[in-house]
Amino acid sequence: AQSVTQLGSHVSVSEGALVLLRCNYSSSVPPYLFWYVQYPNQGLQLLLKYTSAATLVKGINGFEAEFKKSETSFHLTKPSAHMSDAAEYFCAVSAYSNTGKLIFGQGTTLQVKP
Amino acid sequence: GAGVSQTPSNKVTEKGKYVELRCDPISGHTALYWYRQSLGQGPEFLIYFQGTGAADDSGLPNDRFFAVRPEGSVSTLKIQRTERGDSAVYLCASSSERTGTGGYGYTFGSGTRLTVV
Numbered sequence: 001a002q003s004v005t006q007l008g009s010h011v012s013v014s015e016g017a018l019v020l021l022r023c024n025y026s027s028s029v030p031p032y033l034f035w036y037v038q039y040p041n042q043g044l045q046l047l048l049k050y051t052s053a054a055t056l057v058k059g060i061n062g063f064e065a066e067f068k069k070s071e072t073s074f075h076l077t078k079p080s081a082h083m084s085d086a087a088e089y090f091c092a093v094s095a096y097s098n099t100g101k102l103i104f105g106q107g108t109t110l111q112v113k114p
Numbered sequence: 115g116a117g118v119s120q121t122p123s124n125k126v127t128e129k130g131k132y133v134e135l136r137c138d139p140i141s142g143h144t145a146l147y148w149y150r151q152s153l154g155q156g157p158e159f160l161i162y163f164q165g166t167g168a169a170d171d172s173g174l175p176n177d178r179f180f181a182v183r184p185e186g187s188v189s190t191l192k193i194q195r196t197e198r199g200d201s202a203v204y205l206c207a208s209s210s211e212r213t214g215t216g217g218y219g220y221t222f223g224s225g226t227r228l229t230v231v
Contacts (some may be wrong), residue, residue, distance in 0.1 A: 004156075032217050036142030037116050043205060043222035044157070045117070051217040099170040100145060100211055102220070 002027045002093045006105035014113050019063075019078040021108045026072065032094035033074045034102065035065055039087045044046030047089075050074060061085070088110045116140075120206050121125035126229045127196055131186050135191040135226045138209030142199055146189050147220060149205040157205055164188060164212065196230045 001003045007022040025031055032051050036044040048059025055067045074091060088107045095101040119138040122183035127133050139146050144165050146185035159173040163183045171181070178196075183189040193200055 011155075020141075034219055036222075041224070043120075043224040044207075044220075045222070046219045049219050050215070067177060094217065099162045099164075100213075100218070100220075101147070101159045101162060101170060101173075102157075104158070106154070106156050109120075 002031065002095050002103050003104035004090050004091050004093050004103055005109050006089075008108055009106065012111040012113060013081045015083055016080050019076070019081045019110065021076040021089050021110065023065075023074045023105060024072055025026075025074060025091070025093045027093055031106045033065075033067060033083065034092040034094075035059065035063070035074075035076050036045055036090045036104075037061075037087050037093060038090065039108075043048065044090065047076070058085065081110075081112045083112050083114065118206055118208050118221050120194055120204075120226050121221035122226060123224065124227045124229075126231060129196060129198060129230055131196055133196055133228065134194050135193075135204050135228070137189045137206030137208075137223060139187060139189070139206070141187075143208035143210050144186065144213055145209040145220075146183060147209075148189070148191050149207065151203045151205055151225070153202075156161045159206075160191070162227075167178070193228075196228075198230045201228055201230045 003026045034049045035047040050067045058064045091105040092102040146163040148160040149156045162170040166186045178194045181191045203225040205225045207222045211218035
């Protein structure tokens, strides 16, 4: 069965610093992987997705993620944090159940300090 | 519509009451999902519709929960005899994908925050 682990429920960075949010997955088949962002009182917005094409995936707002099969990881990065990046971030894996069902991690809250 | 619309945005109900939560997906999206997000947790799958039929309802926690999508667009999640443990944000999402692999990703609505007192 597929699962997702996000390391660190809270990450704090200074404005302009590198953002690194960690995600490890477990899947018995090649997975589809996603990062979503959730701003306060809003729904989840798709940042980027990996669907077995290029292993380095670029998303919106300057974020990117690299699929590393050997490490079963899909970490999210951004070279320079902005105050507007403060939000909750969720990593998800497709459950490969023929329904498009996603399994989400518990989320990482990103705080950006001025 | 331009996005996924969920109503109401907030619902407070008394324990034991019946509630209905509505989801209006993006026009033309055949796939529709309901998820439940408890405080401090990631969303958990409840049910998936492809068109009018519930293709996967394995996430519904018990028989108090039921969802319909009679015309293949708007969906209603129904909860009978609500309990305090049902308090959560209920998220709806839609997708144009018909194959069920999940590769398209979803568009989520803003959710309905249900509080059972």
